[in-house]
Amino acid sequence: MLDPAQLPQRLAALRENYPASNPDMVADVVRAILGTMRGDLTAQDASLLAEVEELAHTVATARAEIAALQADDINASHIPSATDELDAIVEHTAEATNIILECCETLDALGPTLTGEAAQAVQDVTTRVYEACGFQDITGQRITKVVATLQAIERKVAQIVEVFGRGARETAPSVAVTEDADGLLNGPQMPASAMGQSDIDALLASFD
Amino acid sequence: MTIDKSMNVLIVDDYKTMLRIIRNLLKQIDFNNVEEACDGTDALVKLRAGNFGLVISDWNMAPMTGLELLQEVRQDPRLKTLPFIMITAESKTENVVAAKQAGVSNYIVKPFNAETLRGKIEKVLAHA
Numbered sequence: 485m486l487d488p489a490q491l492p493q494r495l496a497a498l499r500e501n502y503p504a505s506n507p508d509m510v511a512d513v514v515r516a517i518l519g520t521m522r523g524d525l526t527a528q529d530a531s532l533l534a535e536v537e538e539l540a541h542t543v544a545t546a547r548a549e550i551a552a553l554q555a556d557d558i559n560a561s562h563i564p565s566a567t568d569e570l571d572a573i574v575e576h577t578a579e580a581t582n583i584i585l586e587c588c589e590t591l592d593a594l595g596p597t598l599t600g601e602a603a604q605a606v607q608d609v610t611t612r613v614y615e616a617c618g619f620q621d622i623t624g625q626r627i628t629k630v631v632a633t634l635q636a637i638e639r640k641v642a643q644i645v646e647v648f649g650r651g652a653r654e655t656a657p658s659v660a661v662t663e664d665a666d667g668l669l670n671g672p673q674m675p676a677s678a679m680g681q682s683d684i685d686a687l688l689a690s691f692d
Numbered sequence: 693m694t695i696d697k698s699m700n701v702l703i704v705d706d707y708k709t710m711l712r713i714i715r716n717l718l719k720q721i722d723f724n725n726v727e728e729a730c731d732g733t734d735a736l737v738k739l740r741a742g743n744f745g746l747v748i749s750d751w752n753m754a755p756m757t758g759l760e761l762l763q764e765v766r767q768d769p770r771l772k773t774l775p776f777i778m779i780t781a782e783s784k785t786e787n788v789v790a791a792k793q794a795g796v797s798n799y800i801v802k803p804f805n806a807e808t809l810r811g812k813i814e815k816v817l818a819h820a
Contacts, residue, residue, distance in 0.1 A: 578708070581709045582708075585713065585716065592719070611717070611806045614716050614717055614806065615717075615803070615806055617713055620709045621802060622781055622803060625752065668751075668784075668790055670787075671782070672783070673781075679788075680801070681801055684788055684799055684801055688792060
């Protein structure tokens with residue numbers, strides 16, 4: 485027969501030990517209920533409660549394993565290091581591209597001093613270099629996508645650490661996220677799936 | 693039809709190297725009056741203050757994207773007929789459709805070549 489006086493006392497004692505909700509509390513609550521009900525449970529109820537207790541134990545084990553991974557190191561050093569490296573790539577490729585462009589501009593300036601085939605040859609070459617230098621824009625955008633992915637991982641890790649971590653933890657700094665409600669900011673596509681200029685021209689023409 | 697290459701052209705991109713590339717390619721085809729803007733907001737201020745005959749804009753910029761800039765331009769009574777070419781790495785069908793529905797004059801996907809840029813400019817300005 486359930487003793488109603490005992491259960492509230494046991495739950496109150498548990499609340500003192502766990503002022504904030506905690507997965508460990510679930511297991512203790514289940515034990516408290518089982519202990520109080522003393523044989524008044526049906527076999528099915530007992531089985532269900534045992535499974536809940538097992539689930540709480542699994543959550544506690546997962547928490548311990550996550551803590552052992554030192555997941556907060558991911559946010560503290562690995563991701564910032566990776567994003568710094570990627571930012572450096574963008575910066576260095578921009579520097580190199582600007583040097584190349586400067587050289588081409590110098591050649592272009594020589595154009596009026598040349599005549600005939602030489603002038604045309606110089607312009608053709610500088611044009612090709614300008615076209616090729618567009619790589620820096622594409623690589624920059626691809627790297628920006630990777631950095632955004634890393635920052636999303638960083639936020640998720642911070643959430644996991646916050647839920648399962650020991651005591652108060654410093655959460656990852658909030659990162660401004662570009663709002664893209666209509667899903668049109670996708671950046672450059674992979675070559676195999678990207679539409680080429682002729683596909684786009686055909687699509688535009690279909691509107692006429 | 694003769695194109696007036698002395699017109700003011702506004703090029704808009706958040707990557708300085710791309711602005712430099714487009715400026716140099718425009719110079720090669722005798723468009724020498726080129727101004728630059730680093731995002732849609734900056735571009736809109738310049739468009740409303742200036743007298744431009746053509747806008748060439750990237751899409752993926754902040755705080756105002758190229759699409760948002762295009763929408764603002766088409767809503768402005770002074771600017772709504774301004775030729776507007778989008779040059780962008782955004783190449784999905786829905787991007788092209790959205791730009792067309794917003795009133796883009798033409799759409800160039802990156803990476804692009806000088807011949808494509810020249811051809812699209814001539815086509816757009818011939819219809820302007």
